[in-house]
Amino acid sequence: MRGSVPSRAARSRPASSASTWTGTRPKTPLAGLVRLRELSLFHNRIRDPTPLVENPGIGAGDVVDVRCNRLSLAPDSGDMRAVEALRGRDVRLRYAPQGAGGCG
Known part of the structure; x- marks a missing residue:
């Protein structure tokens, strides 16, 4: 239908399937979110940036x-190389502390 708004699922779906594999790692839903300006992943058990x-x-x-x-x-x-790569792109990155050290 012309001019209709796509469903929520259609609007939020990344350009490529999250189940597609490249090498030994799957692409993540984050790969398709290229218009982010602010992203908080605070306290999420992330192990790979x-x-x-x-x-x-x-x-x-x-x-x-x-x-x-x-x-x-x-x-x-x-992980620190990834931090440096993001900082090298002038991303305003908040990354310390990690783990139990001050994260209570």
């Missing part, structure tokens, strides 16, 4: 909060 880095829509001026998750902030960890 890679989908944030892989999202081309997250960039300069966007705000992402991943505090109080399960990321490793060790200097040479993959």
Whole structure:
């Protein structure tokens, strides 16, 4: 129907299927959300920030909060490399503390 508003499910569905596999990792629903300006993932048990880095829509001026998750902030960890990649794109990233240290 011309001019009708698509259903909620149709509007929120990512451009590619979340069940599609690339390599050994599935694409996440986050991959299709390229118009985000602020994303709070505070206290969500996240262990892998890679989908944030892989999202081309997250960039300069966007705000992402991943505090109080399960990321490793060790200097040479993959998680910290992801943090640095996002910061290198001028994302306003809030990432410390992690785990039990101050997350109560």
